[in-house]
Amino acid sequence: MPSKVKGAKNGADSQDPVPELNIGKGPTRPYVITDPPSTLGELRSPTSAKEKLAIAALVLAAATVRLYNLSHPDSVVFDEVHFGGFASKYIKGTFFTDVHPPLAKMLFATVGSIAGFNGDFEFSSIGDHFPESTPYYFMRLFPSILGVLTVLLMYLTLRCSGVRIPIAFLVSLGFAVENSFVTISRYILLDSPLLFFIASAAYAFKKYEIYPQGTWASQKALLSTGLALGMAVSSKWVGLFTIAWIGLLCVWRLWFMIGDMSKPVSHTVIEASRKFVFLLIVPAVLYIAFFYMHFETLTLHSDGAGFFSSAFRTSLQGNTIPKDILADVGIGSVVSIRHIATMGGYLHSHDHMLEKGSQQQQITLYPHLDGNNDWLVELHDKPNTPVTSFEGLMDGTTIKLKHVSTQRRLHSHDHKAPVSESSDWQKEVSGYGFEGFEGDANDNWVIEIDQDASVPGEAQKRVKALDTKFRLRHTFMNCHLFSHEVKLPKWGFEQQEVTCASQGKQHLTLWYIEGNTHPLLPQDAERVSYKMPGFLGKFLESHQRMWHINKNLVEPHIYESKPYTWPLLMRGINYWGENHKQVYLLGNAIMWWSVTAFIGLFAVLVLGELISWQLGFKILQDSKVVNFHIQVVHYLLGYALHYAPSFLMGRQLFLHHYLAAYYFGILAFAHALEIVVTYVFRKREVYGYVIAGTFVSGVVYFFLSYRAIIYGTPWTSELCEKSKWVSGWDYSCHNYLSSYDDYKNLETKQQQEALYPSHTVEADSQPTGSSISPDNVAQGALEDTPHEVLENAPEDIPQPDSNNEAQEFDVDEIMASPGLKKFIDQFGNELPFDVVKDVLGNGGSVLSVEHRSHTDII
Secondary structure (H helix, E strand, C coil), X not given: CCCCCCCHHHHHHCCCCCCCCCEEECCCCEEECCCCCCCHHHHCCCCCHHHHHHHHHHHXXXXXXXXXXXXXXXXXXXXXXXXXXXXXXXXXXXXXCCCCCCHHHHXXXXXXXXXXXXXCCCCCCCCCECCCCCCHHHHHHHHHHHHHHHHHHHHHHHHHCCCCHHHHHXXXXXXXXXXXXXXXXXXXXXXXXXXXXXXXXXXXXXXXXCCCCCCHHHHHHHHHHHHHHHHHHCCCCCHHHHHHHHHHHHXXXXXXXXXXXXXXXXXXXXXXXXXXXXXXXXXXXXXXXXXXXXXXXXXXXXHHHHHCCHHHHCCCECCCCCCCEECECECCCEEEEEECCXXXXXXXXXXXXXXXXXXXXEEEEECCCCHHHEEEEEECCCCCCCCCCCCECECCCEEEEEECCCCCEEEXXXXXXXXXXXXXXXXXXXXXXXXXXXXXXXXXXXXXXXXXXXXXXXXXXXXXXXXXXXXXXXXXXXXXEEEXXXXXXXXXXXXXXXXXXXXXXXXXXXXXXXXXXXXCCCCCXXXXXXXXXXXXXXXXXXXXXXXXXXXXXXXXXXXXXXXXXXXHCCCCEEEEEECCEEXXXXXXXXXXXXXXXXXXXXXXXXXXXXXXXXXXXXXXXXXXXXXXXXXXXXHXXXXXXXXXXXXXXXXXXXXXXXXXXXXXXXXXHHHHHHHHHHHHCCCCXXXXXXXXXXXXXXXXXXXXXXXXXXXXXXXXXXXXXXXCCCCCCCCCCCCCECCHHHHHXXXXXXXXXXXXXXXXXXXXXXXXXXXXXXXXXXXXXXXXXXXXXXXXXXXXXXXXXXXXXXXXXXXXXXXXXXXXXXXXXXXXXXXXXXXXXXXXXXXXCEEEECCCCHHHHC
């Protein structure tokens, strides 16, 4: 029995696209007829001229907001450092490592290549100005257009889920000017493509729901959903949460289809099979295809391949991975020893000492091929003895390992590990001795071949290069040579710590021989090489590396935030700052907090309804109320699935990680405004529209008030200070000038300096490479600097070394200086050295003072 749709006779112009719930009467029970009315698709689609005109106005507004002054800033902003740089590498074919799937990055590279980018600009640092050869405007235009289309998709999604034209228009207009979405869609970042694909999947699935099952329209919508899901997950793994959302909605729908007695079971089985193919197989095929394109494009070896195994790297052109390696390893062999379980690389030493413990020579893991990775294998009781015959290394052989370049031997003793000193089960490993020294018993290591990890056959009995996996056990302390993801401090060049462990995970004690030479083996001796992996092997290893790197992004970041703060908009992210202007990612507080409040109110509402139902009261009797609950539950499920996993992640997180969940929250909130109009004020709908209009006016007002930190345009320090509703909104107001006239005067002065540079700086008076330090800046080394207060620079700014090399200071130590803090607050990143640029721009945890010439600074 087809359901009735109120207003259906009026066609697509009907203001009530919510049908009555269609209940069938079975022989023993009533059931829900799952097929929608045949007219619902037309009713919830933009077919009228008025609606198309409204859509055009909405798209125009979104385009105006997102494309405004898109060429500014003309320098690298925030994570354009990464994703612009990756686009450059795609164009040049240079391999790199990233934690995200490739699609969005390949799209940026494609747009850049079409616009004439040849990859010559590498997006090295935030604030680097673009050369004329870099079509950054067109590369930014791509995410901006996707941002505009995402606004359109929100409108169409709301219409498909039963929201009428006025409310869908108003909420989408509010979304068009939502500060955070505007900001992330203006730069070469992954967020805009990701949100576009997620929004496309949400729209396509909601469109699928409004057509009778099995029709051509429903199948097209379902296939479109699968395509969008594939592109979402191929841009960022966040797309997996979208797949989970769609999957749960399918389970929901299939549950009611099973109970629909008007349809045969075969129909349900066919529909379930169709969903499996379209929503799982299609995304998986796309995901794999994009990785295939990724590997086929990035064919040149680079340092970015250092995270991967040597076998993987052999597939890249220009690699220096050893091949035709002598298979037999024996006493007298010079070997390089590679760690298996981490990405640290090779057992390594160099002529630098530990600053803790024994203060003997450092032993580390180093990820690159290097002469300091070479070790001479000696018998433990015959050190410094020339070999006269080949003697292989068997399981149980006791050896010493002498570092070739420094002549110190691999050594361990009862000292705490330099970094893991709180772990009693880890002992220090060092390089000990000198040239001609025969060593001592603490240099002795027993080879223990791991039978399971080694290649079956001869490699399980004696050490063979590449094939044998072994441990090195210290004879005195009965601990094994060990490494893990812990890094040494700067005095250890941040290389990976090596210790001797009596406990710990067994796979972290496994090693194998990669490089191997022996003076007595003939040229025709057995040799081995890495087996070049095929696509499947590279695909699997790349995912292991991506997962490994992603979960280890745990270093604190100056602009990171915790997931529990996101719904309250406690802080944002500084993206860029220059010339007394800045770009700062901040959500639209009116929209943001309204969504958060609604989620809480809806939970209370549902709890009250459940209590009322238990007490015998009737609930959910009106079709509009039923649709409100269904759609809000759908969207809040999407919100939860994109938000809740953040609490399980140990990596550093930022506000932009909330935006996918927030998008679903806005869709749910739109239904709240819809129910206010159609049910709460059903007899005085104008009141509901006044509430909705007032809300959107507030959203627009907030956008206009904070547009300076979206577009990086002039603002005054007074207006900036007044704008800080929350203390965590930590954009710097001291950096702004006091009036807009000051910006005009500054611009005029800069133009004059550009025309007459000799009037401001006499470049010939200072030799290139001279030191510009906080000290000589304070003494007026730059005579005509536009910042008069430089003359009052504080005396307690830390002084650089006199050798003109880059010097680094600890942030906490430096920021404890009241004089410097006041100095930084006053000048922002207008300091004539790179202190504030590194803190506010790159978000680093270290202040880097770089000595540069006068001409470089100007």
